[in-house]
Amino acid sequence: MRLLFAEDDPMIGAGVRQGLAQEGFAVDWVRDGAAAEAALAESVHEIVLLDLGLPRKDGLAVLAAMRRRGDVRPVLVLTARDALADRVAGLDAGADDYLAKPFELAELAARLRALARRATGRAAPTIELDGVTIDPSTREVRVGGTPVALSAREYALLEALSARPGAILSRAQLEDRLYGWGEELESNAISVYVHQLRKKLGDELIHTARGVGYYVGPAKGG
Numbered sequence: 583m584r585l586l587f588a589e590d591d592p593m594i595g596a597g598v599r600q601g602l603a604q605e606g607f608a609v610d611w612v613r614d615g616a617a618a619e620a621a622l623a624e625s626v627h628e629i630v631l632l633d634l635g636l637p638r639k640d641g642l643a644v645l646a647a648m649r650r651r652g653d654v655r656p657v658l659v660l661t662a663r664d665a666l667a668d669r670v671a672g673l674d675a676g677a678d679d680y681l682a683k684p685f686e687l688a689e690l691a692a693r694l695r696a697l698a699r700r701a702t703g704r705a706a707p708t709i710e711l712d713g714v715t716i717d718p719s720t721r722e723v724r725v726g727g728t729p730v731a732l733s734a735r736e737y738a739l740l741e742a743l744s745a746r747p748g749a750i751l752s753r754a755q756l757e758d759r760l761y762g763w764g765e766e767l768e769s770n771a772i773s774v775y776v777h778q779l780r781k782k783l784g785d786e787l788i789h790t791a792r793g794v795g796y797y798v799g800p801a802k803g804g
Contacts, residue, residue, distance in 0.1 A: 584608040586627040588618040601687040608762040615639025626758040634661040649676035656697035747799035
């Protein structure tokens with residue numbers, strides 16, 4: 583899952599980016615509100631983690647502008663402004679959740695996963711697909727009840743496809759979800775990960791829509 587993180591404090595920013603990367607998120611970090619707005623225009627991020635006290639443009643203004651444009655991507659506000667009036671202002675401006683500093687990384691990651699579930703209309707914490715069980719909270723994958731070890735990239739690809747069974751994702755869309763800014767990408771990376779997932783999880787889970795991309799769920803005719 584690719585996430586936009588707007589935070590001007592270098593220590594908090596570096597720590598959160600590293601911690602969320604270990605939790606399976608691809609994190610793009612910007613340090614001011616104007617940069618956040620420019621990144622949001624690319625529409626590659628699935629979820630937004632937004633500090634309110636940003637230079638150049640306040641986080642609350644960035645959030646309000648998102649909602650005015652009809653941008654419905656989930657936003658978790660992360661800020662030192664923990665007064666009731668500030669929390670109400672953030673939620674009224676369109677935030678989906680609110681977490682005050684200081685915070686525990688485990689709680690932040692759990693809240694982000696919950697927002698992602700709601701955004702895809704999925705209430706259950708686990709995903710069941712053709713005998714494969716995926717638990718996003720632990721990143722554990724089981725086939726017929728037996729745990730299967732996946733690399734971080736393999737899991738990220740599986741999670742991207744399983745978020746919306748039946749929806750075809752192109753190679754470019756999958757690359758956007760798996761890789762953050764500055765990360766090297768080999769031209770055949772997606773094909774390699776799909777091949778490895780089929781070896782580990784079975785040939786029938788991930789289908790190829792020839793010339794279009796990949797999907798999970800019932801095979802499409804034609």
